[in-house]
Amino acid sequence: MKLFGTMKISDNMVEVGGVSAQSLAEEYGTPLYIIDEEQFKNTIADFKYNFLSNQLKTNVIYASKALLNLYVANIIDESGLSLDVVSGGELYTALKAGFPAERIFFHGNNKLVKELQMAIESNVGTIIVDNELEIEILSDLLKDYKKSQRVLLRVNPGIDAHTHEYIKTSKNDSKFGVSIFDEDTIEIIKRIHDDEYLEFKGLHCHIGSQIFQEDSFLKESETMLEYISRIEKEENIHVEELNLGGGFGVYYTEEDKPFSISEFLKKLVKFIEDYSKNNGLHLKQIDIEPGRSLINNSGSTLYTIGGIKRTFGGKNYIFVDGGMTDNIRPALYQAEYEGIIANKAEEKPAVKYTIAGKCCESGDLLIKDIMLPKAGRNDLFLINSTGAYNYSMSSNYNRIEKPAMVFVMNGESKLAVRREEYKDLIANDIVIND
Numbered sequence: 001m002k003l004f005g006t007m008k009i010s011d012n013m014v015e016v017g018g019v020s021a022q023s024l025a026e027e028y029g030t031p032l033y034i035i036d037e038e039q040f041k042n043t044i045a046d047f048k049y050n051f052l053s054n055q056l057k058t059n060v061i062y063a064s065k066a067l068l069n070l071y072v073a074n075i076i077d078e079s080g081l082s083l084d085v086v087s088g089g090e091l092y093t094a095l096k097a098g099f100p101a102e103r104i105f106f107h108g109n110n111k112l113v114k115e116l117q118m119a120i121e122s123n124v125g126t127i128i129v130d131n132e133l134e135i136e137i138l139s140d141l142l143k144d145y146k147k148s149q150r151v152l153l154r155v156n157p158g159i160d161a162h163t164h165e166y167i168k169t170s171k172n173d174s175k176f177g178v179s180i181f182d183e184d185t186i187e188i189i190k191r192i193h194d195d196e197y198l199e200f201k202g203l204h205c206h207i208g209s210q211i212f213q214e215d216s217f218l219k220e221s222e223t224m225l226e227y228i229s230r231i232e233k234e235e236n237i238h239v240e241e242l243n244l245g246g247g248f249g250v251y252y253t254e255e256d257k258p259f260s261i262s263e264f265l266k267k268l269v270k271f272i273e274d275y276s277k278n279n280g281l282h283l284k285q286i287d288i289e290p291g292r293s294l295i296n297n298s299g300s301t302l303y304t305i306g307g308i309k310r311t312f313g314g315k316n317y318i319f320v321d322g323g324m325t326d327n328i329r330p331a332l333y334q335a336e337y338e339g340i341i342a343n344k345a346e347e348k349p350a351v352k353y354t355i356a357g358k359c360c361e362s363g364d365l366l367i368k369d370i371m372l373p374k375a376g377r378n379d380l381f382l383i384n385s386t387g388a389y390n391y392s393m394s395s396n397y398n399r400i401e402k403p404a405m406v407f408v409m410n411g412e413s414k415l416a417v418r419r420e421e422y423k424d425l426i427a428n429d430i431v432i433n434d
């Protein structure tokens with residue numbers, strides 16, 4: 001298993017942030033989400049200090065759908081990054097954490113009226129509008145509130161990046177945004193530009209997630225810059241801000257070959273600076289919106305092994321005390337992970353296992369066919385690179401309690417999310433006696 005950040009092996013045991021897996025399991029129980037705080041902060045710095053320009057304002061926006069809770073919002077706030085939210089719930093969490101509203105970007109293809117009202121009332125900095133109807137609704141609301149609002153329009157540049165079908169977002173029939181190939185989109189831009197309460201700032205796009213080709217992002221930028229140039233020349237509308245979304249691929253297994261973020265960001269900025277200068281664009285600000293690449297490799301999940309089973313067909317299963325409820329990605333997109341028996345970290349692999357969860361679903365498999373030392377009951381199993389889209393996609397299927405989350409750094413651990421208890425599972429149930 002590839003080790004990230006402060007994760008290391010000492011005396012046959014995995015440790016993260018200077019704390020052993022064994023002591024984390026003893027103190028907090030399992031399953032447990034573990035975040036390597038130093039690694040998270042280093043990754044934030046990597047983005048922040050490599051996405052800089054002398055000509056343009058640059059802005060890194062953390063896509064909070066990857067992982068959000070009060071403590072994550074605090075870390076992002078302290079680092080000076082902006083925050084992307086896509087629901088009233090994410091917005092509520094950010095505001096409760098004291099995140100400055102002016103640094104929030106509010107997304108969504110179907111924002112509810114109550115969510116738009118919440119955004120307006122809390123003075124959210126930027127709303128990314130998705131479609132014409134939403135523009136009408138937002139404009140009417142702003143008229144009632146007598147408030148103006150910075151907006152970006154989400155457009156779809158039609159880049160077909162190589163990634164899983166479900167995480168591609170920029171094909172012509174995507175549910176997100178409006179196509180740059182649709183002539184009506186120009187009319188929508190004019191509509192926003194001429195609105196009394198909407199402040200048209202520019203365009204947003206996002207071509208998908210877990211993308212490994214730098215070229216896809218350069219093509220996205222070029223396509224967007226050409227489109228901006230057309231809007232400026234033909235419509236005489238200035239496009240000051242371009243948000244290129246997120247989607248930078250990360251390592252889960254040896255098959256994933258991420259590019260160097262620091263080198264790529266410098267290349268991207270130079271490309272945009274040159275294009276903008278050579279074509280006399282009025283671009284003032286560029287944004288990127290990474291989620292997965294900011295948090296994923298700082299996270300891991302620790303489980304306790306319960307059962308071990310050899311089937312009649314000869315397959316060896318390890319059963320862990322979590323599963324698709326804390327990590328839906330293998331079942332949802334056939335995502336692959338690496339793992340290790342945390343308390344047998346230096347022992348030689350001897351058996352091929354499949355790691356299965358405890359949910360009542362045959363597809364509840366976390367890792368298929370992994371070579372490990374011989375496992376025993378109560379061994380600890382750690383899956384790496386679970387920082388993004390694990391906790392945020394977790395569920396209570398089978399009425400299983402959601403795990404706790406700890407942040408570890410310099411030999412200390414901090415509980416950021418407490419483990420759910422059975423009573424949490426019935427907290428919203430109503431006893432009906434008729």
Ligand SMILES: Cc1ncc(COP(=O)(O)O)c(C=O)c1O
Nearest residue numbers: 063206209246247289290291292
């Ligand atoms: C609009 C938008 N921005 C940013 C992201 C973050 O993508 P990633 O986590 O792959 O960086 C997403 C993810 O789907 C998105 O839809």
